[in-house]
Amino acid sequence: MSNLLIVLIDGINYAAWLFISAVGLTLIYGVMRVLNVAHASFYSFGCYVAVTLAGFWFSHNYPPYLSFFALFGASFIAGFAIGWILERFLLRYQYAKDEVVILLITYAVFLILDDVLKLVWGVDPYYASEPYELLGNFTIGEMTYPNYYLLMIGSALVLGLGLTYMLKMTHFGKLLVSVIHDREISSAMGINVGRFFSLTFSFGCALAAIAGGITTPTISVVPGLGVDVIVLSFAVVVTGGLGSLPGTALAAIIMGVVRSFCVHYVPQLELFVIFSVMALVLVFRPRGLFSLAEARKI
């Protein structure tokens, strides 16, 4: 098997995970101009919900293949519900403030939620690898890969294409694009911007939680696991262009493949290669690969 093919498979797999982890962050920023640091907590929350449900599911011998729907569905619903509460009772009253202030508020929420997770689940690690092992492996040459990687890549494709379809082809999506471009004009045209904000924030949080749910069968769920995710997600969305879906996808692919190349050929560089890509892109395109054009207001 060609080494380059191995590099590519590993890179695409990592890119899929990066995209799934980052897409909620870019969606919320794109619509609301809110850089949601609490994204990390929603990812962790999704992990804990999924690992708890998986333990319950498999200990009761429920149909194993339905566990995927249960895990991902529960993470999504839990993330959506907490996100809605957060938007409805906290963020809604902050939109008039500066973006940096809102960022700091979401940072505070991140710290609080991280401690809430510890209060609820303690500090012990949990794992639920049954869904990961359930799907078996596939082999290319001498290299064995779990089929769960295909599920992860498929999930990234479904999320990316589904969101693109929703934004481009549906009535709701077109209204949302209008809100993205100019919330004042949209409001003047009769669009309930507050409702879109509420839905977008909840949906973005749900995407973070489902990313955690999808990742859970491959990891051990421990306190603080969201911290690394928010840093990587931030690097991906900034490189792709804050708020840009195709930009996030392209940045995830570039970073995933470059990282995989480093791991295979220059492992010493792995630690900072993702951030090197980000720095390199920002040198030539300070607003990211696919930054949205903004009308200058006079």
Added chain:
Amino acid sequence: MFSKKLLVSLVLGASVSAVQAQAPAAPAAAPTEIKIGIVSFLSGPGAAPFGVPARNTAEMLADAFNNAKAPAPYNVKGFGGLPVKLVVIDEAGSPTNVVTEYRNLVQRDKVDIVIGYVSSGNCLAVAPIAEELKTLTLMYDCGSPRLFEESPKKYVFRAVNHATADSVGAALYIKAIKPTAKTYSGINQNYAFGQDSWSDFQGAVKMVLPQLQEKTSQMPKLFAGQYSAEISSLLESKSDVIHSSIWGGDMEAFILQAGPRGLFKQSSVILTGGEVSMFRLGTKIPEGTIIGARGPYGVYAPKSALNDWYRSNVIDRYNAPPNLAAYQMAHTLMATKLAFEKAMAANGGNKPNSDQVADAMRGMTYEGPGGVHKFNLSNGHQATAEMVYGRVKHVNGQIQLVDQKRFAPEQVMPPDGVKAADWMASKK
């Protein structure tokens, strides 16, 4: 009226002061307790594998000491009759924050002794402050051999092996069970402990198995969680041996991801701290995996009445067997108690100061649940103990460690006065 009152008050006050000045000084209050600061990770990824089990053991032992329930030679109530009071704080945070908290423990909370520190960075940062404040401080888990190599210490001790024993023990184990091995690789977390462990293992291989050729060294970020590419690279390397000092959630994620891909079948994977997750992961750890416990701890502890008492008490109280971090804490606390009581006896039964306890501990031999340990390195400040490795076997759905090999302290730790790296380099 007012001026009369004031005059009377002044006269009375002056009289009382004069009487007080002439009265003999009241004797200083006798010490009523010994305060020990316990510092370990109580939050973050280090809490579950290290901090919480160690804290639990400290609390269990403090209660047992205070109620005189521990077996001999730890059966004296408290520390020499003084009740033990623990002040437990979280190690989480930057080294600067950890140093600040250390100063708070000593200067604000007035603890007599500090026991703590998992992170090598933290213990290296705290050691000079302990010397400055002249406070007896014992590092219970931190593995960096540099603790005593960079400068001699007067108040800092370590009652267990340092990390060089992990690497040399692992190399000796490979030599014993897989002498035909030709190649090796590594996967270690990219921070001080991971890099030091890999560097130590490279040195140990050159010393013990010079024929082994290095293939690849993977250094994923700390708490990376995703190891697909690293596992592919290790599979591609087809190494006979893979060394890993990964710990906590990272180690569990690595096992969960690499197991189904056949890495553990292709190579003999050494997890130097694998004992920590052994019972939680159970048979998820593939057969043949080589497991270390940083010393004769956990399942590797030698059979003894003291070990039976310790294990059963921890299991009864916390419903989980003590892991290597718990054993390290037990050893450190027990060594401190013995040294304190020895110093107290030499001090005529009075509470000893830090210098006196340090003098008593220096060069001491003691027995804990993990067997006999001797403070025989670094001018009697660094203890040594045997090193044990074994291989995982699944028996009736349970995990067992077979092919256990025990290595004497002098086989796995450098001689007194010799730096670990120099020792390994000199024995090529």
